[in-house]
Amino acid sequence: MTTMNRRNFIATLGIAGSAALLAGCSNDTAEQEPAADDAAESTDEASYTLVKEGVLTNVAELGFSPFEYIDDEGTTVGFDVDLSNAIAEKMGLTCEWLPNQAFDTLVPTIQQGGKADICIAGMTITDERLESVDFSDPYLNSNQALIVAASSDATTESLNAAEVQIACQTGTTGDEWIQENLPNATRVPLADVTAGMMGVSTGSYQAMVIDLPVAQNMLAQSFSDLKVLEEIPTGEQYGIAVSKDNPELLAAVNDALAQIEEDGTMDEIKQKWFGTTEI
Amino acid sequence: MQHRRGALLVALALALTGAFALAAPRPAQALTTEKATARPNEDGGSSVIGGMDTRLTWEGTVEPGEEVTSVTLTLPEGSTFDHSTTRITALDGLSRMDVTGEAVPAGDSITVTFDQAIPEGSLLRLEITNMQFPSKGGDVVVSGSYEAADGTHDLADSPAIATIANTPLQSLVNWLDEQPWVEAWNSNQFLGMFLRPQLLVTSFSSLAPGWLLCLGIVVAAYPFAIALGLLFAMLKISKWKIVRAVAVVYINVLRGTPLFLQIYIMFFGLPMLNINIDNNVLGIIVMAINSSAYLAEIFRAGIQSIPQGQYEAASSLGMNYVQTMFNVILPQTVRRVIPTVTSDFITAFKDTSLLSSVGVMELMMFSKNLTTVTGNITPYVAAGIFYLIVTLPLIKVVGIVEENIARSERGAGPRPKRRADIADNADALVGKGAAEKNGVAEEGVARAVVAKEVAADAC
Numbered sequence: 034m035t036t037m038n039r040r041n042f043i044a045t046l047g048i049a050g051s052a053a054l055l056a057g058c059s060n061d062t063a064e065q066e067p068a069a070d071d072a073a074e075s076t077d078e079a080s081y082t083l084v085k086e087g088v089l090t091n092v093a094e095l096g097f098s099p100f101e102y103i104d105d106e107g108t109t110v111g112f113d114v115d116l117s118n119a120i121a122e123k124m125g126l127t128c129e130w131l132p133n134q135a136f137d138t139l140v141p142t143i144q145q146g147g148k149a150d151i152c153i154a155g156m157t158i159t160d161e162r163l164e165s166v167d168f169s170d171p172y173l174n175s176n177q178a179l180i181v182a183a184s185s186d187a188t189t190e191s192l193n194a195a196e197v198q199i200a201c202q203t204g205t206t207g208d209e210w211i212q213e214n215l216p217n218a219t220r221v222p223l224a225d226v227t228a229g230m231m232g233v234s235t236g237s238y239q240a241m242v243i244d245l246p247v248a249q250n251m252l253a254q255s256f257s258d259l260k261v262l263e264e265i266p267t268g269e270q271y272g273i274a275v276s277k278d279n280p281e282l283l284a285a286v287n288d289a290l291a292q293i294e295e296d297g298t299m300d301e302i303k304q305k306w307f308g309t310t311e312i
Numbered sequence: 313m314q315h316r317r318g319a320l321l322v323a324l325a326l327a328l329t330g331a332f333a334l335a336a337p338r339p340a341q342a343l344t345t346e347k348a349t350a351r352p353n354e355d356g357g358s359s360v361i362g363g364m365d366t367r368l369t370w371e372g373t374v375e376p377g378e379e380v381t382s383v384t385l386t387l388p389e390g391s392t393f394d395h396s397t398t399r400i401t402a403l404d405g406l407s408r409m410d411v412t413g414e415a416v417p418a419g420d421s422i423t424v425t426f427d428q429a430i431p432e433g434s435l436l437r438l439e440i441t442n443m444q445f446p447s448k449g450g451d452v453v454v455s456g457s458y459e460a461a462d463g464t465h466d467l468a469d470s471p472a473i474a475t476i477a478n479t480p481l482q483s484l485v486n487w488l489d490e491q492p493w494v495e496a497w498n499s500n501q502f503l504g505m506f507l508r509p510q511l512l513v514t515s516f517s518s519l520a521p522g523w524l525l526c527l528g529i530v531v532a533a534y535p536f537a538i539a540l541g542l543l544f545a546m547l548k549i550s551k552w553k554i555v556r557a558v559a560v561v562y563i564n565v566l567r568g569t570p571l572f573l574q575i576y577i578m579f580f581g582l583p584m585l586n587i588n589i590d591n592n593v594l595g596i597i598v599m600a601i602n603s604s605a606y607l608a609e610i611f612r613a614g615i616q617s618i619p620q621g622q623y624e625a626a627s628s629l630g631m632n633y634v635q636t637m638f639n640v641i642l643p644q645t646v647r648r649v650i651p652t653v654t655s656d657f658i659t660a661f662k663d664t665s666l667l668s669s670v671g672v673m674e675l676m677m678f679s680k681n682l683t684t685v686t687g688n689i690t691p692y693v694a695a696g697i698f699y700l701i702v703t704l705p706l707i708k709v710v711g712i713v714e715e716n717i718a719r720s721e722r723g724a725g726p727r728p729k730r731r732a733d734i735a736d737n738a739d740a741l742v743g744k745g746a747a748e749k750n751g752v753a754e755e756g757v758a759r760a761v762v763a764k765e766v767a768a769d770a771c
Contacts, residue, residue, distance in 0.1 A: 135680075138683075141687055141688070144687070145505070165687050212358060214347075216358065222684065223670075232671065235583035237591070237671070245406070266403045266405065270408070311407075
């Protein structure tokens with residue numbers, strides 16, 4: 034009899050405990066709602082962890098204009114930077130950028146955690162990357178571009194040959210595109226986009242594959258001797274990478290993103306960097 | 313009737329794709345197959361291996377006046393779409409449309425049903441991750457069917473995707489995948505990230521060419537570096553000010569700027585001057601020039617560390633400057649600089665890693681590629697091991713040589729092996745008759761004289 038009682042007691046305790054837990058959870062969400070409404074006050078800061086308190090730490094490859102790059106004055110600027118600032122503002126945080134890091138190390142960095150909270154780096158959401166990190170809702174659509182020298186008479190078909198060297202940024206979707214679509218060409222993965230474009234312009238490489246907005250921007254800014262041979266429709270979508278261990282942060286980022294879309298901030302930023310909101 | 317026409321067209325399309333596997337299929341249907349590609353899944357390679365997870369990308373265009381509500385892709389028997397995930401993209405030109413849908417895998421086929429019909433003129437793109445091709449390999453054609461407003465029709469076959477059967481290496485990796493100890497090992501986040509056994513295996517095989525290239529570059533560069541270094545060392549101790557100035561500028565500029573910068577200047581600057589050299593050769597040139605500056609300083613210091621008495625003794629034997637240098641000073645210098653030169657060789661070997669930034673396919677480049685594909689740091693660790701294979705023995709050599717020199721400088725233990733060289737030189741001197749017998753017993757040269765006398769006795 035006594036054992037029965039004890040077992041019952043424990044069971045009751047367990048039920049009560051989980052009920053309390055559940056109640057706790059629902060209380061949390063209930064509290065978050067109004068907090069999010071008045072531009073995220075301190076109450077929901079506790080629900081996610083940040084590398085540095087009060088600061089949203091970003092990591093990116095900072096040679097990807099117009100998304101993130103270092104301007105003449107040495108400041109990190111770009112579409113993603115403005116977006117990240119806006120997100121941080123909605124979350125009641127300030128925004129900081131880690132020093133430049135190679136693109137292919139970004140996913141591992143976020144996956145490991147401890148260095149950066151989010152990675153907003155013109156990074157396409159792919160199922161492979163989703164195995165390592167979580168992504169926010171997509172914030173921008175993009176495509177790929179095949180770039181050659183303006184004087185080149187190459188075609189996409191003629192580039193698929195062993196003696197052709199095609200540059201790309203290591204670990205990008207453009208990198209994968211070359212592997213799949215120009216399997217005979219020699220792929221040259223490089224750390225930064227400028228090195229690739231320089232290479233194409235000097236003739237070291239015959240072509241380069243990179244995200245279309247970046248190609249358009251850099252060709253207009255500094256590589257007038259290059260041209261976009263083919264706009265490759267991939268319809269890929271950029272997302273913000275967040276560690277899988279930090280789902281609350283992901284939710285908060287998504288929340289902020291939704292607000293930014295809604296209140297027109299997104300359109301403002303798009304207008305500023307692309308001269309159009311249709312992108 | 314409609315159906316028969318469809319079937320006829322399919323047959324036609326089949327014949328066409330058969331004949332022109334790469335040519336774009338004719339727009340004969342509501343949904344025209346544009347292409348099908350697979351992501352290479354060979355660890356460290358570029359092949360598509362059957363029986364292993366990979367990603368299939370299929371693209372098709374919806375023809376004018378048509379709409380597509382669902383697509384079924386079918387692969388040959390042995391393929392599987394089970395446990396795959398599908399990304400649906402529909403594009404109008406370059407702009408993405410809001411299309412959602414559901415993919416239902418069923419063995420070797422997958423049916424994607426769209427919540428909204430895909431409108432005319434759009435490009436439909438399906439990316440199916442974690443599907444597998446038949447494990448026997450071979451050319452794989454994606455076929456299937458689609459549902460348009462007027463019913464279900466067959467899809468034109470895609471261009472063939474070349475796949476291969478499993479490689480022994482890959483089998484080893486797959487075997488490792490199944491081992492419980494490997495799983496336990498990898499469940500530790502640090503070990504799994506830095507020392508994943510499966511990746512170590514693939515890294516070793518796929519990094520080897522990069523390692524050989526590194527070694528090739530530095531071994532090819534070093535003789536030039538030594539020659540150039542010696543030249544500039546001589547220039548720097550020259551008595552003419554202008555010559556000295558040239559050497560000082562050369563050495564200081566090269567030692568005072570990062571190798572990385574020198575690489576960039578050479579790799580991007582030269583082509584702009586319309587000088588196009590093969591990347592690997594250019595790598596050898598950069599490494600040789602960079603090392604030569606360091607070697608010049610090493611040789612200069614080595615030469616100047618030889619006591620003045622040696623010069624005096626040599627000149628008292630009637631040697632001129634060139635003879636003194638090549639017969640007395642440099643042989644002794646060589647012995648003294650061997651440890652430092654070896655250290656510099658080690659540095660140069662490691663510095664070849666910087667060439668990866670300009671597209672030389674060396675060790676770091678290979679490991680970077682692997683890291684990219686796998687999202688794991690292990691290939692870098694494997695690269696580290698490859699570097700150590702060369703550097704550790706060399707470091708050991710440096711230690712032994714230093715020890716020897718230190719002992720001989722202290723005057724203890726056996727004489728250094730280099731003594732034989734000096735004896736040889738003495739022979740040469742005897743042959744030339746340059747050294748007259750005289751009673752000078754200056755320390756180092758005394759050895760040469762003794763050796764010469766020994767040689768004379770032997771005669």
